[in-house]
Amino acid sequence: MASFWQSVFSRRMLVAFVMGFSSGLPLLLTMGVLQAWMSKSGVDLSLIGLMSLVGLPYTVKFIWAPLLDRGAFTGLERRPGRPYPLWKAALNWLVKASIGRLGRRRGWMLWAQILLMAAIVLLALGDPGRSPTMIALAALLVTFFSASQDIAIDAYRREDLADDELGLGSSLAINGYRVGMLLAGGGGLIMADVMSFRDVYLIMAACLLVGVVTTLLTPEPQAQPRAPQSMRQAVVEPFVEFFGRAGLGWGLGVLGFILLYKIGDSMAATMTTPFFLARGYTMTQIGTVAKLFGFWATVAGGLLGGLVLLRLGINRSLWIFGFLQAVSTAGFAMLANLGPSTVWLAAVIAFENLTSGMATAAYAAYMAAQTNKNFTATQYALLSSLMGVPRVLVSAPTGVMAEWLGWSGFFIFCTVIAAPGMAMLIKFAPWNGDRR
Structure with missing residues (x-):
């Protein structure tokens, strides 16, 4: 202790x-x-x-x-x-x-x-x-x-x-x-x-x-x-080491996992403000509950996630936090079927931001753990650059999807789309993998 x-x-x-x-x-x-x-x-x-x-x-x-x-x-x-x-x-x-x-x-x-x-x-x-x-x-x-x-x-x-x-x-x-x-x-x-x-x-x-x-x-x-x-050692060897560590398939799989683990959460986050406005929430409610209160819930989630990570390790935390993150996204689908309620808004926002902060902490720790200390700067820069790709690429079609599926259907889709990333945990972050 x-x-x-x-x-x-x-x-x-x-x-x-x-x-x-x-x-x-x-x-x-x-x-x-x-x-x-x-x-x-x-x-x-x-x-x-x-x-x-x-x-x-x-x-x-x-x-x-x-x-x-x-x-x-x-x-x-x-x-x-x-x-x-x-x-x-x-x-x-x-x-x-x-x-x-x-x-x-x-x-x-x-x-x-x-x-x-x-x-x-x-x-x-x-x-x-x-x-x-x-x-x-x-x-x-x-x-x-x-x-x-x-x-x-x-x-x-x-x-x-x-x-x-x-x-x-x-x-x-x-x-x-x-x-x-x-x-x-x-x-x-x-x-x-x-x-x-x-x-x-x-x-x-x-x-x-x-x-x-x-x-x-x-x-x-x-x-x-x-x-x-040399520049060859600095530029070429970080990529050779990463993809040669356990084979090209493993390296591409890790990159794919990083792209997919938070894709559902990223898609949902893109449309939350238009969703709140469409459901009749005022700008004041959105600012105080969704933004300010949500910010501190995210901070609390990051701190709590860090403490849990210290106890359980990275892999188990990815499993638990990823599941909770998907459940929290489904909370917006429930909110879509309710009238404007500050209490329910605060509850959904608190749970979603708390679990998102926890999952992000485990996500960042996983990326750091995949780097070789001989090439830390290059390999982590590559992985963290990929971390932002889903946020950029998936933001474009989410408005069309929300119009086509409706708000409830859209957030259910965001929940389901998290499944591939969770399934990849079996191979790329097994439950007992960092306890061996």
Whole structure:
């Protein structure tokens, strides 16, 4: 029991939460808050819609993740017989000084955090009404350095935590992420009512200092694997190792499981707000119950899920939480057959967000457990990029499906579509698999 609570209140768990906060805060600065700023500045709606493309780095971050696994900037090395520009020499010295003193993971975390803060300041200095192109470029820099920070933080957490701590550590990181999103999204919009958007962005950039301080104070993971010594080792071998570990079929199966495990929950979440409005709930009810109350239910689910993960392990938690997640989705089908009721709305939202938070904690821990510590950054970046694919791809047809099936039929379908992912647990996360 002592070791259990020592793990819960350890330095590693605090770092996981704080770094999750640092990852979550920049996300909405290039989405909801930026959209509000552009709307207030009179920018055309079509251009505001196109701004969603600046989030592309989050979905393709596995492309440059090998550079962070390697621990050095490729192309900065001095080559005999060739001129060596002063700027390259200075940058090479800075990289070696930071990574050499802080270590591979902390060095890259610090670089990403400093450049991310600079990009947010650059975004703050822009004017959407006068120079939307500059705003778009600055927002793209924010998402690029934010995605780079995510790569380094995910790799650090995987190497810093013991295997049996991945569940709780992942849940704390996710909850820190949500708190960061709440501060940037909700807090940023509230502050924008009493100050300029420029000041809001400058304050948000300053809030990232907590991540910088944590990076400087926390130690580099112990027994860290040796960094890849060539670009082939950094780029090719992570994929060769992953798909060669138990065969190509197993590797593709794991990727398929990651795509399917939360697909029903993702489909249902896409249409919840239109569903609430169609059933006669007011904007106030949706805001207070579905959004604010639901947020804290999700946080509680993440924490509870992390504690259960520490006790039961990842595989058993995936089974239990996946089943509860499917049952909670069916709760919306029940709600579709009732009149507007704040009590029933709160009950369904509490159960759905609680179980979703638990399932997400187990889901993230499973992905971390599938990575080889020699290639943590690259493999986790690949898996976490896949994590967001269902949310993007399944959002398009859900409106048509809801019109065709009706609300009750739509949510029943979302419940049933979770079955393939649950069935894949038999092979890719057997009940006793992580207890052997």
